[in-house]
Amino acid sequence: MFLVRLVYTSSITEGVTESDIQNILDTARNNNTAEDITGVLLFSKNRFLQCLEGSRSNVNKVYHNIVNDNRHSEIVLLDYSEVYEREFADWSMGYIPEMAITRPLTLKYSENASFEPYKMSGSSAHKLLLSLSKTVTVV
Ligand code: FAD
Numbered sequence: 001m002f003l004v005r006l007v008y009t010s011s012i013t014e015g016v017t018e019s020d021i022q023n024i025l026d027t028a029r030n031n032n033t034a035e036d037i038t039g040v041l042l043f044s045k046n047r048f049l050q051c052l053e054g055s056r057s058n059v060n061k062v063y064h065n066i067v068n069d070n071r072h073s074e075i076v077l078l079d080y081s082e083v084y085e086r087e088f089a090d091w092s093m094g095y096i097p098e099m100a101i102t103r104p105l106t107l108k109y110s111e112n113a114s115f116e117p118y119k120m121s122g123s124s125a126h127k128l129l130l131s132l133s134k135t136v137t138v139v
Contacts, residue, residue: 001055001056001057002055002056002082003053003054003055003056003082003083003084003085003086004053004054004055004056004059004080004081004082004083005051005052005053005059005079005080005081005083005087005126006051006052006053006059006063006077006079006080007049007050007051007052007077007078007079007080007122007125007126007129008049008050008063008066008075008076008077008078009047009048009049009050009075009076009078009117009118009120009125010047010048010050010072010073010074010075010076011046011047011048011072011073011074012043012046012047012048012071012072013070013071013072013073016071016072020071021043024041024071025041025093025095028041028092028093029092029093031062031065032052032054032062032092032093033092035054035058035061035062036054036055036058037052037053037054037058037059037062037092037093038052038053038054038086038088038089038090038091038092038093039051039052039053039088039091039093039094040088040091040093040094040095040096040129040132040133040138041093041094041095041096042095042096042098042100042101042129042132043095043096043098044098044101044115045098045115047115047116047117047118048072049117049125049128049129050066051088051126051129053083053086053087053088054086056082074118076118078117078120078121078122078125078126079122079123079125079126080122081122087130087133088129088133090138091133091138094133094138094139095138095139096129096132096133096136096138097136097139100132100135100136101115101132105128105131105132105135106128108128108131109124109125109127109128109131110124
C-alpha cells in the first residue's frame with residue numbers, strides 16, 4: 001500500500017482546554033504508533049492544522065475518527081496527496097507550539113501575516129508545517 005499525506009484544518013470547540021489537547025496528543029501518539037502514522041499538529045489562534053502521513057487505509061481510518069471528534073469542528077480537508085516518502089517520519093504526532101508561528105513565516109505562505117489556515121491552499125499549509133518542523137523544536 002502506498003503512502004499518502006493528508007492536511008486539514010479545524011476550529012477548537014469552546015471549553016476544550018490545554019489539558020484536553022495533551023490528552024488528544026497522548027491518544028494520537030498511541031494510535032499512530034500502532035498504525036505507522038506520522039505527522040505534526042499545530043495549534044494557534046483556536047485553529048488546528050494537522051498533517052498525517054502513512055498508508056492510505058490507515059490515514060483514512062484515523063481521519064474518519066478525527067472528523068467525528070467533537071473536540072473540534074469546521075473541519076476542512078486542505079490537501080490529500082500520494083507521496084513517495086514521509087516528511088515527518090520522526091514524529092508519531094509532533095506538536096508545534098503556538099509561539100513557533102512568526103509573522104515572516106506566516107507571510108511567506110499566506111496572503112497576509114496573520115495565521116488563517118482556512119484561507120491557505122493545501123500546498124502552502126503543508127509547506128508551512130514542513131518549514132516549522134525544520135526550524136523549531138517539535139515536541
Ligand atoms: P473513542 O476513544 O472511542 O472516542 C469516541 C469519541 O469520543 C471521540 O471521537 C471524541 O469525540 C470523544 N472523546 C474521546 N476521548 C475524549 C476525551 N478525553 N474528552 C472528550 N471527548 C473524547 N487520533 C489519532 O488516532 N491520531 C491523530 O493523529 C489524532 N489527531 C487528532 C487531532 C485533533 C485536533 C483532534 C481533536 C483529535 C485527534 N485524534 C487523533 C483523536 C481522534 O479524534 C479520536 O478520538 C481517536 O482516534 C480515538 O478514536 P475512537 O473512535 O477510537 O474514539
